[in-house]
Amino acid sequence: MGRERATLADVARRAGLSKTAASMVLNGREGTRLSAEAHQRVFAAAEELGYRPNVAARSLRTRKTATIAFVSDIVATTRFAGGLIRGALDAARERDHVLLITETQGDATFERYAIEAILDRQVDGVIYAAMATRRLAVPPAILGGPVVLLNATSPEPLPCVLPDDEGAGAMIAETLLAQGHRDRIALIGRNRQKELDPEISLAADARLRGIRSTLAAAGVALLTEGFCPEWLPEHGYAAMRTLLDRPTRPTAVICMNDRLAFGAYQALGEAGLSIPGDLSVISFDDDPIAAWLRPGLSTAALPHEQMGRRAVEVLLDGGDGGASLVPMPLRRRRSVAAPDA
Amino acid sequence: MGRERATLADVARRAGLSKTAASMVLNGREGTRLSAEAHQRVFAAAEELGYRPNVAARSLRTRKTATIAFVSDIVATTRFAGGLIRGALDAARERDHVLLITETQGDATFERYAIEAILDRQVDGVIYAAMATRRLAVPPAILGGPVVLLNATSPEPLPCVLPDDEGAGAMIAETLLAQGHRDRIALIGRNRQKELDPEISLAADARLRGIRSTLAAAGVALLTEGFCPEWLPEHGYAAMRTLLDRPTRPTAVICMNDRLAFGAYQALGEAGLSIPGDLSVISFDDDPIAAWLRPGLSTAALPHEQMGRRAVEVLLDGGDGGASLVPMPLRRRRSVAAPDA
DNA sequence: ATGCTCTGCTAAATCAGTTTAGCGACGTGG
DNA sequence: CCACGTCGCTAAACTGATTTAGCAGAGCAT
Structure with a gap:
């Protein structure tokens, strides 16, 4: 790449100054005593030649590579x-x-x-x-x-x-509380491994903490907590089916991520239940799928x-x-x- | 980064040779007459010092940056x-x-x-x-x-x-033909803009060509072709509903991509139709969602x-x-x- | 003994910048 | 009249590699 590019020497020559002067001007060095006119000439020359410094040469000396x-x-x-x-x-x-x-x-x-x-x-x-x-x-x-x-x-x-997974957990809990959900809030996606081993995940534990502490502050506890071996749609599906088999049906379900929520949607669809009429669903991540679902899934977005x-x-x-x-x-x-x- | 790294000069010194010799040995230059012993010494020195060439310096000379x-x-x-x-x-x-x-x-x-x-x-x-x-x-x-x-x-x-979008189109058509689908194959995702303006898409036209020519070779024409302003789930949903309103229900639907297919699934679910019992669905892209759908969506994968x-x-x-x-x-x-x- | 080639190696130039050290001209105070 | 400081600028060193040009010594033929 880079046909015959102009070098600093070219610029200096054209400006009728030394490489030193050109370098200092172009780098905007303070404390140099180069005249205003010298500045002009260097800038003009650089402009006319389309000068761009060679990064390799520069970083050889400065040890900076941008x-x-x-x-x-x-x-x-x-x-x-x-x-x-x-x-x-x-x-x-x-x-x-x-x-x-x-x-x-x-x-x-x-x-x-x-x-x-x-x-x-x-x-x-x-x-x-x-x-x-x-x-x-x-x-x-x-x-x-x-x-x-x-x-x-x-x-x-x-x-x-x-x-801020913990904050997101709190916000999600607050959102449900604000809508009037109380004692029949369920959760899908418990997973000890994720929650306990920080080398696997920090999110699981943080989200859970946020949810629990906020509910606790309102004097509410989770109705049930469904385990999932992974946070994939099939596990959300299975967990939701299990949930629907229980005597008390929840009024809202918090899914630990959107893929689980997707699985939950599938199970609810098959059961003929409507969202949010029969059940509210809320989740984490804002996977693109969250916007594609019907109805759109409310979710705390990972701010990538x-x-x-x-x-x-x-x-x-x-x-x-x-x-x-x-x-x-x-x-x-x-x-x-x-x-x- | 990079605490005091050894330079080529260090290696040469340690090997008791010149930088030239060290450089040539390490670059495996042919036609040099350096002795086997000199090679040994240079390699040993480089190894001992953990020498790695400075890319900036090298590329300054060679104009290669890897x-x-x-x-x-x-x-x-x-x-x-x-x-x-x-x-x-x-x-x-x-x-x-x-x-x-x-x-x-x-x-x-x-x-x-x-x-x-x-x-x-x-x-x-x-x-x-x-x-x-x-x-x-x-x-x-x-x-x-x-x-x-x-x-x-x-x-x-x-x-x-x-x-190879055209090949994929052909393969998809063949797959349906092989299953015995003939005159009731529908398509979702026609879009003139995408098909005609190569600056917008080359895929739409190519996929369509592959599908049509293969079907034509088998003496089959598409039953209907649903238009979609974009290839998003909501448009697949709408197109599928329109399709279901027609007198002849298709036996198979080809979607121009997986997001449309997702929308189609949603419409079919609402209509109480089952896949593939009532209708086969096949598509393009292999978006992760294809594996998450129930049943899993057969699709031609973009080989990213x-x-x-x-x-x-x-x-x-x-x-x-x-x-x-x-x-x-x-x-x-x-x-x-x-x-x- | 002289000239030649071949072997094994090196000094120095080069790449394109930055940075250090310092030079000549001018003004000024003693 | 001279020492000194300031101004405006530059020569040369330096970064770490590659590459060109060429040197010293050995072996061989004449």
């Missing part, structure tokens, strides 16, 4: 990754940076490759992202420079960006783009070193209503 | 992008390259920024990707180096990688990862300069059966 490494365990399949990347991309562009993306797939060999590629290229910082909110071990090799954890925490005291954006901001502008909790906004659709009187 | 730019119109929201990126990432890693990702969002300013970032960094090649299979205009500035179009074509004669992978291969290993059609495999699930006898 490049951020985005390392994640799994990039694809999930649109979650896409959102994180897009947010990061936007924020990076605003700060004149670019993203170098690598994926470890949780594989040690791939991780090593990613780390080496990053170190070889002297990136200015690393965003280490996980696809499921969880705790992970950061490879020590990258701790030499700035690191931000995205959708993850680690044993090391590194700045991290997380969705915000998170990706925040990660870059913390990395480049410096964070307070702690955790950034990004709020999960509630998407209000038609799946929640007041219970039958 | 970096590929992945430019796309829209990265996020769609998991399609994720698949393309992941495939490209894998293939790049196998060839010791790394991906620099930028997004234009279809915005001229952003595109300019992306191009400049790419040129400044002297990437070895560019993958220009579109999220919807379509024809696009490649900015002339990147034509100085190797370019591969991914999921897109362009007026310029550039190598491109596309899904293969395509991303292929793009890198063509870029780096050299393609034949033409279009690479990547086959769309049929995911057989339970939504297709023989029509009622």
Whole structure:
């Protein structure tokens, strides 16, 4: 790429000045005593030649590359990754940076490759992202420079960006309470593994905490809590069927994510029950499917783009070193209503 | 990043040789007359020091960066992008390259920024990707180096990688014919804009061609063709309801994509019709939702990862300069059966 | 003994920037 | 009249690799 590009030397020559002068002017160095006229000439020359500095040459000297490494365990399949990347991309562009993306797939060999590629290229910082909110071990090799954890925490005291799952849980509980639901609120998606092992998930426990504490504050307890081995539609379907077999039918169901909710919709459809007439449903994530369901599913949205954006901001502008909790906004659709009187 | 890394000079010193010798040995240069012993010493020294070449320094001289730019119109929201990126990432890693990702969002300013970032960094090649299979205009500035179009074509004669939508259409038609469906096959998702304007979509027309020619070869014509302003669930829902109002009910429905099929499922569920007992449904894309539906939706999968992978291969290993059609495999699930006898 | 080739290796230039150290001209105070 | 400081600018070093040009010594033929 890059046909005969103009170099700094070309600019300097055209401006009738030295490379030093040109460099200083173009970098807006303070405290230099170059005349206003010299400034003009350099800018003009650079403009006329369409000059753009060679990043390799510059970073050889300065050790800065205006490049951020985005390392994640799994990039694809999930649109979650896409959102994180897009947010990061936007924020990076605003700060004149670019993203170098690598994926470890949780594989040690791939991780090593990613780390080496990053170190070889002297990136200015690393965003280490996980696809499921969880705790992970950061490879020590990258701790030499700035690191931000995205959708993850680690044993090391590194700045991290997380969705506010607990807040979302509270908000969801409040939403149901506000509609008048009380003692017949059920939950689908209990899962000890997810709740207890932070290396698997931080979201399950946080969401549950938010829900429970808010209900408890209103003097309400969950009617039942359906277990699910995974948070997939088929498990939501099964859990909902079990729920409908019980003597007391709930007035509202909280699903731990939208895929479970989708399964719940399927079971309710088969049972001939209507949402939200017979039962309200509310959930977490704002998977695209939430908007496609009939009726649309009310859900607390994972703020992917915000998170990706925040990660870059913390990395480049410096964070307070702690955790950034990004709020999960509630998407209000038609799946929640007041219970039958 | 990168605490005191060893440089080539360090390696040379430790090996008791010149930088020249060290460089040649490590690059495996042919035709050099360095002794076997010199080779040993250099390798040993490099190993002991954990030497890794500085990419900036190297590329300053060689103009090679082992970096590929992945430019796309829209990265996020769609998991399609994720698949393309992941495939490209894998293939790049196998060839010791790394991906620099930028997004234009279809915005001229952003595109300019992306191009400049790419040129400044002297990437070895560019993958220009579109999220919807379509024809696009490649900015002339990147034509100085190797370019591969991914999921897109362009007026310029550039190598491109596309899904085989026409083949998929044919395969879908054959699948229905093989099950015994004949004169009562309907289609949902006609859309003149998509079919006629290659800048919007190449897929619509290709899929339709494949379907029609295969049916025609069997002496069959489509029963009806439902129009849809967009390929979203709500439009599939509406189209399916219209279809059900007609006197002859089809035995099978081909949806132009899975989101339409999802809408169709919703309409069928409401109408109390069962899939595939009353009606078979088949579709394109293999959106994750296809596997989540009850029954699972048979669909021709967009081969995202293969395509991303292929793009890198063509870029780096050299393609034949033409279009690479990547086959769309049929995911057989339970939504297709023989029509009622 | 001289010239030649071949072997094994190295000094120095180069890539395109940034940064350090300092030079000549001018004005000014003693 | 001279020392000194300020102004406006530049030469040269430096970053870490690759690459070109070429040197010293050995072996061989004449």
